[in-house]
Amino acid sequence: MAAASTASAPTEEATPKLWGGRFTGKVDPLMEKFNASLPLDKRMWAEDIRGSQAYAKALAKAGILTAEEAVEICDGLDQVADEWASGSFIIKAGDEDIHTANERRLTELVGPVGGKLHTGRSRNDQVATDTRLWLYNELLTIRASLQELITVAVNRAEAEADVLMPGFTHLQQAQTVRWGHWLMSHASAWQRDDMRLRDLLPRVATLPLGSGALAGNPFLVDRQYIARELGMIGGVCPNSMDAVSDRDFVAESLFFASLHLVHLSRWAEDLIIYSSGLFGFVQCSDAYATGSSLMPQKKNPDALELIRGKGGKLQGNLAGVMAVLKGTPTTYNKDFQECWELMFDSVDALHDCIRIATGVLSTIKINPDRMMKGLSADMLATDLAEYLVRKGVPFRETHHISGAAVKMAEDKGVPLNTLTVADLQSIHPLFGDDVVKVWDFAASADARDTEGGASKRSLLQQVQKMRTYLAAEQAAQQQ
Numbered sequence: 148m149a150a151a152s153t154a155s156a157p158t159e160e161a162t163p164k165l166w167g168g169r170f171t172g173k174v175d176p177l178m179e180k181f182n183a184s185l186p187l188d189k190r191m192w193a194e195d196i197r198g199s200q201a202y203a204k205a206l207a208k209a210g211i212l213t214a215e216e217a218v219e220i221c222d223g224l225d226q227v228a229d230e231w232a233s234g235s236f237i238i239k240a241g242d243e244d245i246h247t248a249n250e251r252r253l254t255e256l257v258g259p260v261g262g263k264l265h266t267g268r269s270r271n272d273q274v275a276t277d278t279r280l281w282l283y284n285e286l287l288t289i290r291a292s293l294q295e296l297i298t299v300a301v302n303r304a305e306a307e308a309d310v311l312m313p314g315f316t317h318l319q320q321a322q323t324v325r326w327g328h329w330l331m332s333h334a335s336a337w338q339r340d341d342m343r344l345r346d347l348l349p350r351v352a353t354l355p356l357g358s359g360a361l362a363g364n365p366f367l368v369d370r371q372y373i374a375r376e377l378g379m380i381g382g383v384c385p386n387s388m389d390a391v392s393d394r395d396f397v398a399e400s401l402f403f404a405s406l407h408l409v410h411l412s413r414w415a416e417d418l419i420i421y422s423s424g425l426f427g428f429v430q431c432s433d434a435y436a437t438g439s440s441l442m443p444q445k446k447n448p449d450a451l452e453l454i455r456g457k458g459g460k461l462q463g464n465l466a467g468v469m470a471v472l473k474g475t476p477t478t479y480n481k482d483f484q485e486c487w488e489l490m491f492d493s494v495d496a497l498h499d500c501i502r503i504a505t506g507v508l509s510t511i512k513i514n515p516d517r518m519m520k521g522l523s524a525d526m527l528a529t530d531l532a533e534y535l536v537r538k539g540v541p542f543r544e545t546h547h548i549s550g551a552a553v554k555m556a557e558d559k560g561v562p563l564n565t566l567t568v569a570d571l572q573s574i575h576p577l578f579g580d581d582v583v584k585v586w587d588f589a590a591s592a593d594a595r596d597t598e599g600g601a602s603k604r605s606l607l608q609q610v611q612k613m614r615t616y617l618a619a620e621q622a623a624q625q626q
Contacts, residue, residue, distance in 0.1 A: 179243070182243060182481075183243045183244065184243065184244045184245075184484050184487065185238065185242055185243060185244050185245060185247075185248060187484075187487045187488055187491065188244055188245045188274070188277070188487060189231075189238075189245050189248070190281065190491065191245055191277045191278065191280075191281045192228070192231045192236075192245055192248075192249065193228060193231070194276075194277045194278075194280035194281045194284075195245045195246060195249050195273070195277045196224045196225075196227060196228045196231075196249060197280060197377060198273065198276045198277055198280060198356060198377065199220075199224055199249065199250075199253075199264060199273075200220075200221045200224050201356070201373045201376035201377050202264070202268060202356060202368070202373065203216075203217045203220040203221055203224075203264055204217055204221070204372075204376065205357070205368040205369055205370075205372055205373050205376075206263070206264075206266060206267075206366070206368060208368070208369055208372060209366050209367050209368050209369065211263070211266055211267070211366050212263055212266075216260050216263065219257050219260055220253065220257060220260060220261065220263070220264055222257075223253045223256045223257035223261060224249070224253055226256055227249055227252050227253055227256070230252070236248075236252065239251065244270070244274075245277070246270050246273050246274065246277075250264060250265065266366060267359060267364045267365055267366040267368065268356070268359065268364075269358075269359050269360035269361075269391070271358070271359070271360050271361065271391040271478070271479040272355045272356050272357065272358040272359060272360075272387075272390060272391050273356065274483075275355035275356075275358075275390065275391055275393070276354065276355050276356040276377075278397070278487075278490075279351055279352060279353065279354075279355065279379075279396060280352075280377060282351050282396065282397070282400055282490070282494070283348065283351045283352040285494050285498075286344060286347070286348060286351060286400065287348070288498070289344070289494070289497055289498060289501065290341065290344050290345070290348075290624075292498070292501045292502055292505070293337060293340060293341055293344070293407070293501055294341060294617055294620070294621065295505055296337060296501055296504055296505045296508065297334050297337050297338060297341065297613065297617060298617060299505055299508050299509050300330045300331065300333060300334040300337070300508060301330075301331070301334060301610050301613050301614060301617075303327070303330055303508070304326075304327035304328075304330040304331050304334070304606065304609075304610055305327065305607065305610045307326050307327055307330075307513065308325060308327045308603055308606050308607060308610075309325075309603070310325060310326035310327070310513060310515045310518060311323055311324070311325055311326070311515075311518060311519060311522065311588050311589060311592060312324060312325070312326050312329065312428060312518035312519075312521060312522070313518070313521045313522050313523075313526060314328075314329070314601070318420075320521065320522075320523060320525075320526050321526065322526055322529060322591065322595075322601075323522060323526060323527075323588045323589075323591040323592045323601070324592060324601040325592055325601055325603065325606055326513060326515075326518065327606050327610070328592075328601045328606050328609075329417075331606065331609045331610065331613070333410070333413075333414045333417075334613060335609075335613075336410040336413075336414075337407070337410060338613065338616065340403065340406065340407045340410060341620065343403055343406070344403055345620065347396075347399055347400065347403055348380065348381075349380050349381035350381055350395070350396055350399065351381070351396045351399075351400065352378070352379045352380045352381045353379060353381035353382060353383065353384050353396075354370060354373060354374040354377065354379040354381075354382065354383045354384060355384045355390035355391060355393070356370070356373050356377075357370035357373060357383070357387075358384065358387035358388075358390040358391055359387060360391065360478075360479070361387060361388050361391055361392075361478040361479065362387055362388070363387040370383045371383060388477060388478050391478050391479045392475075392477055392478045392479060394468070394472055394483055394486055397468055397486050397490050398465070398468050398469060398472065400490070400493075400494075401461070401464055401465040401468055401489065401490065401493050402465055404461050404464075404465075404493045404494070404496075404497045405458075405461045405462045405464070405465045405493075407497065407501075408454070408457060408458035408461045408462075408496075408497070408500060409458055409462075411454050411458065411500055411501075411504055412454060412455045412458035412459075414504070415448075415451035415452070415454045415455045415504070416451075416455060418431075418448065418451050418507070418511070419448050419451050419452065419455070422448050422451075426517070426521065427514055427517040428513065428514055428517055428518050428521065429511050429512065429513050429514065430446075430511065430512045430514065431446070431448050431450070431451070431507060431510075431511055432506075432507070432510035432511060432512070434506065434510060435448070435449070435450035435451075435503065435506060435507045435510065436448055436449060436450065437449045450503050450506075450507050451507065453503075454500050454503060454504060457496045457499075457500055460492075460496065461493050461496060461497070464489040464490075464492055464493045465489075465493075467485075467489045468486050468489050468490070471483070471485045471486055472486070519588075522588050523562070524556075524562040524563040524564035524565075524586065525553060525556070525562075525563050526588075526591075527563065527564065527585055527586060527588070527591055528549045528550070528552070528553050528563060529549070530585045530591050530594070531545075531549045531552060531563070531582075531585050532545035532546050532548065532549035533545070533594070534578075534582060534585050535548060535549075535575065535577055535578070538577045540575070540577060548574055548575045551574050552566060552570075552571060552574055555570060555574065564585075564586035568580055568582060568583075
């Protein structure tokens with residue numbers, strides 16, 4: 148969709164209000180500005196036109212418009228769309244929202260027949276329809292970008308499956324894992340986000356149009372027909388009062404955005420730590436980093452830090468939408484207008500963050516040697532306990548025995564893996580010469596060979612499962 152733009156600032160010639168018949172006094176200019184939403188909702192110009200064209204066809208189907216009038220209106224709306232797309236649409240004073248602006252321009256182009264378009268329709272069901280159409284299309288694009296991010300993670304996980312690194316709990320070195328296992332841990336969270344988005348889409352793409360202001364449409368327009376025309380996969384809203392009142396789909400979309408940014412933020416935080424000089428596991432591409440204005444040696448992971456920061460902002464946007472909605476009485480209220488800025492901001496940030504994350508992950512360099520240096524012998528203490536478990540000693544005992552070995556190494560001031568067999572046998576007699584096999588980091592990871600574990604076999608299985616999921620979802624999206 149082309150970006151909505153205008154050729155000039157509003158002209159002095161005022162547009163008649165769609166609601167003006169009841170009012171005789173002039174509106175306070177400050178109130179005009181306070182009430183206007185066109186600076187925000189002009190982003191939905193294409194959706195407003197699509198909805199109007201579908202509605203014109205439905206009016207013709209119901210016998211309210213002739214076939215010729217419907218064609219004339221639809222052709223006129225195509226001209227309006229061309230003006231928006233080319234940037235030549237001229238906003239006039241009184242164009243308080245995208246609906247008013249488009250209908251005003253349509254009537255200028257086709258004459259009085261343009262005034263028939265709004266028959267039985269309210270801006271209440273019109274704005275809800277525009278918002279749903281816009282958001283649905285944006286979410287489809289976001290889903291494609293999200294699946295691309297997952298694909299990048301999957302490809303790297305497979306290509307770099309042999310790279311070992313320390314896994315952390317409480318940000319303390321814990322057990323040996325694979326770099327690819329870490330990648331797939333985040334891909335798994337992103338997969339849940341993709342599933343959540345898939346489930347959300349039909350609730351966004353549900354049709355309010357035909358609900359009128361709140362009580363329904365008196366001209367018996369075929370709402371199922373309109374839903375099909377607009378590709379509303381969720382069908383029609385089942386109750387007209389709820390249809391014009393419902394903004395759950397905005398709140399749900401912002402929750403999705405907020406939770407996905409929580410996941411991206413945690414991923415970014417890991418990489419910020421891993422890219423620090425103390426770790427040196429990864430290095431961000433110059434394309435996604437900046438320097439210091441004072442310290443020439445610095446390379447700052449700004450892209451990752453901004454993703455982390457925007458995660459907090461999106462949580463605020465979600466809270467803002469919920470606060471707007473919570474006190475509104477049933478059906479439409481102008482409060483809903485305040486949801487748009489928060490919605491647009493969250494969607495824009497989500498688009499940017501996913502694409503930036505994909506760029507970072509595609510170009511980041513890993514340092515396997517530094518990752519290996521991050522592995523320490525004490526991380527194999529659990530493996531030492533498991534060695535005795537395999538010889539029949541209960542784990543609760545082996546845990547304490549391994550702890551005693553760690554204490555012995557600390558007291559001697561040596562790494563755990565330099566303790567001799569005799570040292571270990573002084574703690575428990577079942578330690579044998581084969582205990583030296585415990586001090587193998589790759590073997591430690593590969594011992595975790597259960598489904599979802601850190602072994603190479605399991606990692607490659609996770610990769611294949613994710614590829615199968617993505618292929619199935621993308622095939623379903625093409626249907």
